[in-house]
Amino acid sequence: xxxxxxxxxxxxxxxxxxxxxxxxxxxxxxxxxxxxxxxxxxxxxxxxxxxxxxxxxxxxxxxxxxxxxxxxxxxxxxxxxxxxxxxxxxxxxxxxxxxxxxxxxxxxxxxxxxxxxxxxxxxxxxxxxxxxxxxxxxxxxxxxxxxxxxxxxxxxxxxxxxxxxxxxxxxxxxxxxxxxxxxxxxxxxxxxxxxxxxxxxxxxxxxxxxxxxxxxxxxxxxxxxxxxxxxxxxxxxxxxxxxxxxxxxxxxxxxxxxxxxxxxxxxxxxxxxxxxxxxxxxxxxxxxxxxxx
Amino acid sequence: xxxxxxxxxxxxxxxxxxxxxxxxxxxxxxxxxxxxxxxxxxxxxxxxxxxxxxxxxxxxxxxxxxxxxxxxxxxxxxxxxxxxxxxxxxxxxxxxxxxxxxxxxxxxxxxxxxxxxxxxxxxxxxxxxxxxxxxxxxxxxxxxxxx
Numbered sequence: 422x423x424x425x426x427x428x429x430x431x432x433x434x435x436x437x438x439x440x441x442x443x444x445x446x447x448x449x450x451x452x453x454x455x456x457x458x459x460x461x462x463x464x465x466x467x468x469x470x471x472x473x474x475x476x477x478x479x480x481x482x483x484x485x486x487x488x489x490x491x492x493x494x495x496x497x498x499x500x501x502x503x504x505x506x507x508x509x510x511x512x513x514x515x516x517x518x519x520x521x522x523x524x525x526x527x528x529x530x531x532x533x534x535x536x537x538x539x540x541x542x543x544x545x546x547x548x549x550x551x552x553x554x555x556x557x558x559x560x561x562x563x564x565x566x567x568x569x570x571x572x573x574x575x576x577x578x579x580x581x582x583x584x585x586x587x588x589x590x591x592x593x594x595x596x597x598x599x600x601x602x603x604x605x606x607x608x609x610x611x612x613x614x615x616x617x618x619x620x621x622x623x624x625x626x627x628x629x630x631x632x633x634x635x636x637x638x639x640x641x642x643x644x645x646x647x648x649x650x651x652x653x654x655x656x657x658x659x660x661x662x663x664x665x666x667x668x669x670x671x672x673x674x675x676x677x678x679x680x681x682x683x684x685x686x687x688x689x690x691x692x693x694x695x696x697x698x699x700x701x702x703x704x705x706x707x708x709x710x711x712x713x714x
Numbered sequence: 715x716x717x718x719x720x721x722x723x724x725x726x727x728x729x730x731x732x733x734x735x736x737x738x739x740x741x742x743x744x745x746x747x748x749x750x751x752x753x754x755x756x757x758x759x760x761x762x763x764x765x766x767x768x769x770x771x772x773x774x775x776x777x778x779x780x781x782x783x784x785x786x787x788x789x790x791x792x793x794x795x796x797x798x799x800x801x802x803x804x805x806x807x808x809x810x811x812x813x814x815x816x817x818x819x820x821x822x823x824x825x826x827x828x829x830x831x832x833x834x835x836x837x838x839x840x841x842x843x844x845x846x847x848x849x850x851x852x853x854x855x856x857x858x859x860x861x
Contacts, residue, residue: 434854443856449848450763451771451808465768467728469809476728476768478852493855495766524735572733669858 435668435699448475448490455488463489497523497597497621499575503566504606506587506619507577509556515549517556519564521621522597525574529556533567533578535585561587563617563625583607587617588643590627591659595666597622601673608674612681613654618672624662626655657684660692661701668702675712680705715751718814722755722775722804725813728768737767748790749777751802756840763848773813774841775804778833780821785828787836803833807841 448454454466454473462468465477466488475481477492497505499521507519507527517529531544531552556562563584564577579585597620606618609629617625628651630643647655661680662672670676683704684692691697719739727737739761741754755775762769778801779786779793786793794800799819806813821829 434850435858441857443853445856447849447852447856449772449845449852450769451806467768467770469770474770474808476770477766478763478848479766480852480856492766493852494764524732669855671859 443480445480447478447480449478450474450476454481454490459486460488461486463487465490465492491598494596494598497521498573499523499527499566499569500620501566501568503620504563504617505566505575505577505621506561506563506592506617506623506625507621509558509560509562512553512556512558515544517552519562519577521575521577521619522594522623523573523575523621525572527575527577529562529564529577529579533576533580535580535582556586561592561625563587563619587625588627589647590625591655593624593626593659593662593666595622595624595662595672599666599669599672600624601671603673610658610674610678610681612658612678613651614658616658616674616677618674624672626658626662628655653689657681657689657692660684660689664692664698664702665705667698670702670706676705676709679708683708715754718751718802718816719754719758722773722814723758723762726759726769726771726773726806727762728770731768737762746791748792748794749788752776752788752804755804756844760844760848771806771808772841772844773804774807774837774844775802775814776833776836776840777802778829778836780825780829785825785832787832799829801829801833803830803837805834805837805841807838 452475454475456472458471460473462473465475465479466473467476473488475490477490479490479492482489482491505521505527507521509517510520510526511518515531519527519529521527531548534555536542536548562579564579565584566575567578568576570576600618600620600622602620606620607615608618609615613629615627615629619625628647658677658681661684662677665672665676665680680701683701687697687701692701719741723739739758741758743750743754752775755773759773776787777789779789780799781793781796789800799817799821801817802814803812804814805811
């Protein structure tokens, strides 16, 4: 088996090859944004000595009278209607605690979960005792944000057949700021796999199911063995997503698909090498620019 | 050392924006030749900044001492082990506020001014460096993400 070794090399700044400058106002903590008291302070700022001071490192966004600083990397801040992918961490009395890369664990109430068979009834004590039969610690689920509590904790619901427990697939964890907001986050890519782009930065890649199961209600995980071609497609997609993230590109179905197509000439394990990663992402960037302009 | 780090960062991080949560900072010392506390504070500042946790300002730290009538900044292990007075200073550079000031030895108050000044100047130099690096990083990320 051939092994490849590399010596550590100083990273060269990636933005040089792009050759363009940013027009945004960039700040670091402690910088004064403005001394004008007419502005309302948003996230990432605080008031000190009659000046508006930045508290995170990022770019300043001004909307009318509201000034906020968008940090480069933050934990997920829930908003109503977002699709998230999360992992169950605790099973409590009438709810599950779900880890979604946010500041506090998200909550999935028993009443927000569909019963198997799609029945509509009041949840009884037997349902409470059977909770562990539905979802256990360590399970992955896809859900939608129903509400946000005052301290920032997010309440989820799976009241639709497209949400529920996730079966076989690959999870990629990225920063929430890199996932583009779109109309739909469930994509069936033409290369043969499907992907769920969670707004919280958890991306789930799984083999496209042949037929949609209507009566399962999202609880029965499909445990049949996945074929080799499907596995290869999923691994390639995963490596493409990792390379897009390393080069700080926004993730959405078109960018992932273009990156997949650009990576086809290379072997799956070569995609993670720095020079090949740069080449593939550069090609993706060019294609996206051509498509827009 | 853990307690000192905690006190330093409690003064700098805006903890009221994180109710009912815990922020853990783990620092691993790879090589020590004096000034361990200062190095830990400087590294932790960058880590907290990278995580996107809101802070009042950078926290820059430096140690200082006093030998033969001269104030020394950033003591090495040999200078620390010599047994003279040592001062550890953690500063919030933009406002000039002190997050932590610790000294455990005896120093005549006439000399305190000079030693404090030496430590503050060195901490501000560290701030210049950290500031430049962070701005470069933010600029690069901003260019890559596009508009």
